[in-house]
Amino acid sequence: MNASSPGQKITFSSDFFDFSNVSLAAMGLTFSGILPGLSFDTDNGRNILNSFTAAAVGSFSADLTPVPEPGSLALLGIGCVAIAGAGLRARRRLA
């Protein structure tokens, strides 16, 4: 059983870590010891799995890299403008 985003919307939360800004979240469950086994029930013209019990192992993953804040992007822009300005000034001096 697997789910991931984008695709499904997956949210994580915890008392111990702030997961509010994670991206590319995913989860997976692997069942074992399935009793009495997997089979479909076709009564009533339907086709749904028969009842079973199972053990499970689960895993969760995400990209924990913080999304850049608008302030950081603005600083990056200012830095680029400053570099371009310095280059232009140096060329004028040379001319």
Next chain:
Amino acid sequence: MFAPKTTGTRRQTIRSARGVAIGFALALASLSTAAVAAPVSIAEFTNNGASDAANGFRWINYDNFSATLDTANGGAPVTFTFTNVPGLPAELQGPQAAHIRFDTGTTLDGQTALGQLDQPLNSPISILIIRDTPASVGDNNRHNLLTVTVTPDSSMSLVVGQNDRHP
């Protein structure tokens, strides 16, 4: 005092300025590469192979009109581990005794293709993994190791399986 710079000195200054700018651009490029990191495992759990209805997961078919996939009331005992989560206190590092409460379900039909059974789900998946004893750190009641909600969409996850005994 200081002598005026010659044309050669100016060129040298411009070259070193260019070098600094290129170095800065390369540093920015490496930073932006790091920002597009791939997802990493953040947590995992196992219910230690218990497959009975009280300690494992149970799929219950209701007269073939709907089905639920859940754990017993009070949850199933699991061993939970945070992985690759930065800044975790020592108390939360390594295996944690916990209980999982799992809940989802479906009203959709499944199908068999190439010997594999595919059962779609159309209910949200709700997972709560609760520490058996409160930690000395954390927010709220300091029990909630991980809560996960999955909202279904058109490509909702499937229970997919194969059964050697009942192909």
